[in-house]
Amino acid sequence: MTEERYEFTAGAKKKIFILGAVGIVLLIIGVFMAKSGGHAEEAGHALNTIEETSLLASADENTIVSNSEEAHGEEGEHHESAPWLKRIFSNLWINNVYFTGLAIIGLFFITIQYASQAGWSAGMKRIPLAMASYLPLAGIIMLVSWFAVKADVFHWTHSTLYAEGTDTFDKIINGKAGLWYWPLAKGSFPIFYVARMVIFFGLWYWFFKLIKDHMLAEDLEGGFDHWKKARSLSAIFLVIFAVTSSVSAWDWVMSVDPHWFSTMFGWYMFASWWVNGLAFITIVVVMLKQKGYLKVVNSNHLHDIGKFIFGFSIFWAYIWFSQFLLIYYANIPEEVVYFIERISSSNYAWIFYTNIILNFVLPFLLLMTRDAKRHMSILMVVCPIIIVGHWVDFYLMITPGVMKTDGAFGLIEIGMFMVFLALFIYVMLHNLTKSLLVAKNHPMLEESLHHHI
Amino acid sequence: MESGKNFVLGIYNDEDVLLEAVTKVRESGVKIHEVYSPFPVHGLEDALGYKRTRLPIAAFMFGLLGTSLALTMQTWMLGVDWPMIIGGKNFISLPPFIPVTFELTVLLSALGMVATFMIVSDLKPYKKPRMFDIRSTDDKHVMAVDLGSNNLSKAEIGKVLNESGASEVNDKNFD
Numbered sequence: 001m002t003e004e005r006y007e008f009t010a011g012a013k014k015k016i017f018i019l020g021a022v023g024i025v026l027l028i029i030g031v032f033m034a035k036s037g038g039h040a041e042e043a044g045h046a047l048n049t050i051e052e053t054s055l056l057a058s059a060d061e062n063t064i065v066s067n068s069e070e071a072h073g074e075e076g077e078h079h080e081s082a083p084w085l086k087r088i089f090s091n092l093w094i095n096n097v098y099f100t101g102l103a104i105i106g107l108f109f110i111t112i113q114y115a116s117q118a119g120w121s122a123g124m125k126r127i128p129l130a131m132a133s134y135l136p137l138a139g140i141i142m143l144v145s146w147f148a149v150k151a152d153v154f155h156w157t158h159s160t161l162y163a164e165g166t167d168t169f170d171k172i173i174n175g176k177a178g179l180w181y182w183p184l185a186k187g188s189f190p191i192f193y194v195a196r197m198v199i200f201f202g203l204w205y206w207f208f209k210l211i212k213d214h215m216l217a218e219d220l221e222g223g224f225d226h227w228k229k230a231r232s233l234s235a236i237f238l239v240i241f242a243v244t245s246s247v248s249a250w251d252w253v254m255s256v257d258p259h260w261f262s263t264m265f266g267w268y269m270f271a272s273w274w275v276n277g278l279a280f281i282t283i284v285v286v287m288l289k290q291k292g293y294l295k296v297v298n299s300n301h302l303h304d305i306g307k308f309i310f311g312f313s314i315f316w317a318y319i320w321f322s323q324f325l326l327i328y329y330a331n332i333p334e335e336v337v338y339f340i341e342r343i344s345s346s347n348y349a350w351i352f353y354t355n356i357i358l359n360f361v362l363p364f365l366l367l368m369t370r371d372a373k374r375h376m377s378i379l380m381v382v383c384p385i386i387i388v389g390h391w392v393d394f395y396l397m398i399t400p401g402v403m404k405t406d407g408a409f410g411l412i413e414i415g416m417f418m419v420f421l422a423l424f425i426y427v428m429l430h431n432l433t434k435s436l437l438v439a440k441n442h443p444m445l446e447e448s449l450h451h452h453i
Numbered sequence: 454m455e456s457g458k459n460f461v462l463g464i465y466n467d468e469d470v471l472l473e474a475v476t477k478v479r480e481s482g483v484k485i486h487e488v489y490s491p492f493p494v495h496g497l498e499d500a501l502g503y504k505r506t507r508l509p510i511a512a513f514m515f516g517l518l519g520t521s522l523a524l525t526m527q528t529w530m531l532g533v534d535w536p537m538i539i540g541g542k543n544f545i546s547l548p549p550f551i552p553v554t555f556e557l558t559v560l561l562s563a564l565g566m567v568a569t570f571m572i573v574s575d576l577k578p579y580k581k582p583r584m585f586d587i588r589s590t591d592d593k594h595v596m597a598v599d600l601g602s603n604n605l606s607k608a609e610i611g612k613v614l615n616e617s618g619a620s621e622v623n624d625k626n627f628d
Contacts, residue, residue: 324548331540331541369509370505370509452495
């Protein structure tokens with residue numbers, strides 16, 4: 001079998017630069033548009049929705065606390081940023097979480113294949129590996145941007161919330177403060193939170209490095225030992241990932257709405273990350289195949305990964321619906337406020353329903369037949385839908401919590417996503433050139449070649 | 454000659470020989486009724502030229518039936534026949550209907566698929582199975598050729614089977 005290497009051509013680089021440049025231009029235009037118009041409109045919205053919220057939620061002590069969030073910001077030590085800047089911060093955070101997800105799912109996919117001793121995927125493992133090489137950059141960008149966006153995105157970072165006896169004191173957030181500030185005093189530096197972020201990225205990168213080294217050493221030395229060691233490491237990583245993915249969901253996304261909580265949230269974010277990562281892997285595999293690479297991958301392998309995407313689109317819908325139904329049915333004010341913010345606001349309602357159509361209805365109907373999963377053309381329709389759909393999903397998790405009723409969808413959102421996407425694709429393809437495109441000594445490559453379903 | 458009654462059986466010892474034989478026999482213009490094997494032989498369906506099953510379409514249709522049945526049932530029960538206030542929700546509200554709808558969709562899809570499969574494959578309780586050669590449950594592969602649906606004579610078919618590598622060629626007649 002010939003050694004196959006990916007060549008990162010100048011043409012491909014140019015396309016990625018154009019993607020990023022167009023993104024930056026759209027972002028700048030979007031900022032100017034947001035700065036010049038729409039202020040009067042925003043104020044009207046804010047009033048309406050607060051009234052609606054208090055109508056639906058009972059006049060409970062806790063609810064009043066959760067609705068008075070806007071008041072805190074202005075009185076706090078941090079100056080509230082202008083709406084357009086908040087919108088940029090919000091987008092920055094969405095893309096941070098989204099692309100960190102793509103990277104870590106790359107590693108998760110590989111470890112799942114090792115732990116389950118799967119043979120079918122042996123020929124395409126280098127693509128998720130290249131995706132995971134974005135991890136260190138994702139960690140750095142996330143850590144740096146956290147300090148930039150924290151005052152606007154993370155309401156709980158305002159120290160005035162923890163001053164007992166004052167107007168700004170927030171009983172609920174104060175009760176949760178240990179999750180972020182332990183062992184330091186509440187309202188000081190959130191050492192526990194930042195340490196977790198650093199440790200999670202550190203652990204993920206460490207396991208990525210260990211497993212990657214075994215995968216690459218296998219190319220040179222062959223044999224069964226590297227596969228066995230990678231499998232053991234994968235099993236350990238999966239246990240770690242079970243915990244870290246949940247906690248990172250609480251830290252990075254759920255704490256944007258600090259009064260609110262959902263016990264489904266860890267799973268919800270994982271489901272979103274996972275199906276999104278699978279769709280991205282598929283797109284890269286199909287595009288490489290269209291360029292004439294990856295001859296070892298045929299429609300049987302695409303069928304398998306297509307089933308993965310089909311199944312986990314349903315899984316995402318199941319998790320999403322389970323979270324929604326319980327909150328809807330119980331109708332507890334401090335829980336239900338999350339969905340009221342999203343459904344009763346005209347800014348988010350259409351996005352809320354679009355989310356379900358893009359991530360469940362379309363993949364479910366389009367990928368149902370066997371032929372759909374085996375044909376590259378249909379996968380290239382469904383996977384981009386999922387990629388966009390899960391960005392929308394993260395938008396809905398984060399933006400209403402940050403912007404309240406001022407949230408919008410426009411050029412800023414599209415531009416920022418394109419910039420991050422260009423960066424991610426560049427890092428991924430750059431790392432794809434560093435090793436063989438197909439692991440030539442993988443002990444299950446032969447099995448993969450004969451894979452037939 | 455009436456079809457489904459008189460058969461010529463080719464007995465094969467090895468699945469690789471069988472796979473080649475199936476292709477050879479089909480190429481020489483003999484229609485194969487069915488091949489019986491003690492274990493699944495990879496690629497046999499392709500060699501026999503079987504079309505893919507349309508069972509998934511039946512499953513989808515039964516699933517749709519389940520979805521519409523569940524939604525109609527709940528709307529009628531809780532919205533028309535006996536409206537009840539539950540948790541202050543509307544009488545007809547979609548979210549609480551979803552779990553029941555999901556379950557009935559899966560149930561009807563599964564049961565409908567099983568029923569369709571049994572009808573199409575002519576399986577029913579107390580059906581007496583047709584055993585061409587008992588050794589096909591042990592260590593032999595049995596290729597059955599229906600004389601009724603072939604224009605060739607018994608001797609000609611026997612010759613084709615022999616040449617394709619069959620270890621024995623037998624007759625089998627059902628009343």
